[in-house]
Amino acid sequence: MSREGLEARFALSRSSSFNLDVELTVPPSSTAALLGPNGAGKSTTVAVLAGLTGIDEGVIALNGEVVDDPTKDVFVPARERRVGVVFQDYMLFPNMDVVENVAFGLRSRGVDREQAVARASEWISLLGLDGAERKRPGELSGGQAQRVALARALAGDPDLLLLDEPLAALDVTIRSDLRRQLAEHLSVFPGPRLLITHDPTEAFLLADEVHIIEDGSITQSGSPDDIRLRPRTRFAADLAGANLLTGVARDGVVTFGEGTGRDGILRIVDHVLTGPVMLTIAPAAVSVHLERPEGSARNSWLTTIEQLEPIRDRVRIGLGPPLAITAEVTPEATESLGLETGLQVWVAVKATEIGVEGA
Amino acid sequence: MSRGRAEERAPVSLIVLAILGAGLFAVPLLGLIWRVPWRQLPALLTDDVVIDALGLSLVTSLTSTGIALLLGFPLAWLLANREFPGRRLVRGLVLLPLVLPPVVGGAALLFALGRRGLVGEPLYQTTGLVLPFSIWGVVLATTFVAMPFLVITVEGALRNLDRRYEGAAASLGASRWTVLRRVTIPMIAPSLIAGMVLTWARAFGEFGATITFAGNLQGRTQTLPLAVFVALESNRDLAVAISLLMVVISLAVLVALRERWWKP
Numbered sequence: 224m225s226r227e228g229l230e231a232r233f234a235l236s237r238s239s240s241f242n243l244d245v246e247l248t249v250p251p252s253s254t255a256a257l258l259g260p261n262g263a264g265k266s267t268t269v270a271v272l273a274g275l276t277g278i279d280e281g282v283i284a285l286n287g288e289v290v291d292d293p294t295k296d297v298f299v300p301a302r303e304r305r306v307g308v309v310f311q312d313y314m315l316f317p318n319m320d321v322v323e324n325v326a327f328g329l330r331s332r333g334v335d336r337e338q339a340v341a342r343a344s345e346w347i348s349l350l351g352l353d354g355a356e357r358k359r360p361g362e363l364s365g366g367q368a369q370r371v372a373l374a375r376a377l378a379g380d381p382d383l384l385l386l387d388e389p390l391a392a393l394d395v396t397i398r399s400d401l402r403r404q405l406a407e408h409l410s411v412f413p414g415p416r417l418l419i420t421h422d423p424t425e426a427f428l429l430a431d432e433v434h435i436i437e438d439g440s441i442t443q444s445g446s447p448d449d450i451r452l453r454p455r456t457r458f459a460a461d462l463a464g465a466n467l468l469t470g471v472a473r474d475g476v477v478t479f480g481e482g483t484g485r486d487g488i489l490r491i492v493d494h495v496l497t498g499p500v501m502l503t504i505a506p507a508a509v510s511v512h513l514e515r516p517e518g519s520a521r522n523s524w525l526t527t528i529e530q531l532e533p534i535r536d537r538v539r540i541g542l543g544p545p546l547a548i549t550a551e552v553t554p555e556a557t558e559s560l561g562l563e564t565g566l567q568v569w570v571a572v573k574a575t576e577i578g579v580e581g582a
Numbered sequence: 583m584s585r586g587r588a589e590e591r592a593p594v595s596l597i598v599l600a601i602l603g604a605g606l607f608a609v610p611l612l613g614l615i616w617r618v619p620w621r622q623l624p625a626l627l628t629d630d631v632v633i634d635a636l637g638l639s640l641v642t643s644l645t646s647t648g649i650a651l652l653l654g655f656p657l658a659w660l661l662a663n664r665e666f667p668g669r670r671l672v673r674g675l676v677l678l679p680l681v682l683p684p685v686v687g688g689a690a691l692l693f694a695l696g697r698r699g700l701v702g703e704p705l706y707q708t709t710g711l712v713l714p715f716s717i718w719g720v721v722l723a724t725t726f727v728a729m730p731f732l733v734i735t736v737e738g739a740l741r742n743l744d745r746r747y748e749g750a751a752a753s754l755g756a757s758r759w760t761v762l763r764r765v766t767i768p769m770i771a772p773s774l775i776a777g778m779v780l781t782w783a784r785a786f787g788e789f790g791a792t793i794t795f796a797g798n799l800q801g802r803t804q805t806l807p808l809a810v811f812v813a814l815e816s817n818r819d820l821a822v823a824i825s826l827l828m829v830v831i832s833l834a835v836l837v838a839l840r841e842r843w844w845k846p
Contacts, residue, residue: 270749273749273753274752274753275749275752275753300752301749301752301753302752302753302754302755302756302757303755304753306753307753308750308753310746310749310750312746314744314746314747314749314750316747316750316751316764316765316768316769317769318765318768318769318771319764327751327754327756327764328754328755328756331751331754331755331756331757331760332755375754379754379755
């Protein structure tokens with residue numbers, strides 16, 4: 224019953240107040256994201272899967288081979304486990320140059336120097352790092368350091384690739400570019416890939432399946448669309464449920480759905496940005512009215528309620544064309560406004576509430 | 583420098599006290615240089631007493647540094663990385679020679695390792711080895727006094743090292759020995775070198791424990807500091823010449839390593 228990819232189901236307690244209980248499967252050639260706030264257990268999960276920490280209960284298997292199972296006294300330590308890790312802050316060895324960093328794993332596993340350097344050089348040029356071979360980590364840009372970390376993790380031909388917040392150390396202005404590059408680079412690795420992140424945009428754009436982790440447990444798993452449209456927890460609704468829209472910006476106006484005849488537009492604060500953009504709008508920032516709203520909200524339009532779904536203390540409202548976005552209102556407001564599926568309503572979003580990023 | 587203008591001027595009283603402090607270091611040095619008999623210097627420095635003491639001092643201080651590295655590094659590593667019963671006690675013991683008067687240290691060594699000592703007596707009876715009043719006695723006394731510098735410097739560096747680098751190395755398949763050799767030691771190298779220099783300097787200048795445990799025999803246990811002490815009673819010019827020699831050697835080591843390792 225050898226199965227490909229990563230299969231992990233484990234529990235461990237760090238203290239009386241923190242217990243981690245995780246179940247994850249990642250098939251080969253796919254990327255899963257573990258998305259959660261700080262302190263949710265993401266770092267511990269990295270340590271567990273990498274073999275730096277043992278588990279209390281459960282089984283972890285890589286390509287069908289059990290690497291951790293306390294009941295059978297099996298524990299394959301990090302140095303014998305074939306897991307490539309891109310660590311948070313990359314952890315490139317400062318005393319070695321780029322080639323030595325990338326070749327480190329091969330050298331450690333007994334490959335002779337010449338061959339290790341040759342294979343490291345292949346990875347270095349595959350990831351577009353030509354010319355940086357003899358640089359020390361301190362001389363690299365954030366993006367280069369990330370690619371060196373990726374090359375170092377992949378050079379050992381691992382059975383699993385773990386990426387721990389691979390974009391968090393980068394400057395915000397270059398993050399979206401590098402996220403796209405990372406997506407390309409990830410596809411070179413044929414095994415299972417697990418991305419650990421606190422950033423929903425990253426998770427949704429890079430992963431095939433997203434697992435939400437909160438307080439040490441996975442609270443929801445599903446495709447990015449699944450989670451975005453049907454968040455099951457407060458956190459998922461707040462972060463994962465944010466409206467993501469892609470359009471084209473020009474002179475402070477973003478146009479969507481070109482060619483559909485009925486274009487939606489949104490005004491944004493940034494008047495300089497031109498070209499494809501990605502907008503994020505928190506559902507709570509979208510207000511719903513029966514009459515045309517007055518005041519500072521310059522983005523308002525008439526639409527239809529397509530879906531109403533109560534989640535804990537809020538109601539999520541799925542809105543129809545011209546812009547399919549989600550709003551969140553209180554149950555009281557839903558009642559007093561008499562909101563229901565099929566009702567025509569006015570929707571408003573302040574330009575200052577719209578997050579804009581070049582796409 | 584634009585920053586200079588933004589900085590407030592330091593209080594005058596502070597400057598005066600700081601100058602006094604610097605003077606405390608500078609004046610004795612000037613006093614020594616002022617007393618140097620430059621004409622006779624070549625003759626004085628080629629005196630048998632000086633040649634013997636110089637050779638002995640270099641050999642024993644370097645051997646001490648080597649032993650301190652061999653024994654002190656593992657001690658520092660364990661203190662920094664592992665919880666074990668009595669760790670606080672061990673750390674206290676390591677620090678003890680720093681605060682203990684060296685003469686007391688020498689006396690303690692004598693009671694422990696002298697021919698009638700706790701360990702020395704069985705050692706003599708089984709192997710015939712006598713540590714006091716031998717070159718090994720000098721090495722032992724200087725190591726006892728100087729090794730704490732290596733242990734505390736290295737322990738501090740290991741504690742400050744980001745453990746995640748070692749995790750990264752392990753995940754890349756490195757054995758514990760490879761991690762130590764290729765990651766840990768290179769990353770703490772500046773502190774390791776600094777600790778070794780401090781250890782060497784302390785061993786090179788050691789007096790109290792050496793004279794108590796190893797005695798003062800020219801050519802066998804008389805190191806440079808001991809030779810200065812003897813010469814002060816009999817031949818002041820010789821004492822000044824040896825002192826100058828020690829100042830020059832110590833400064834040379836300090837300056838040479840500062841260039842390479844102690845970049846601010």
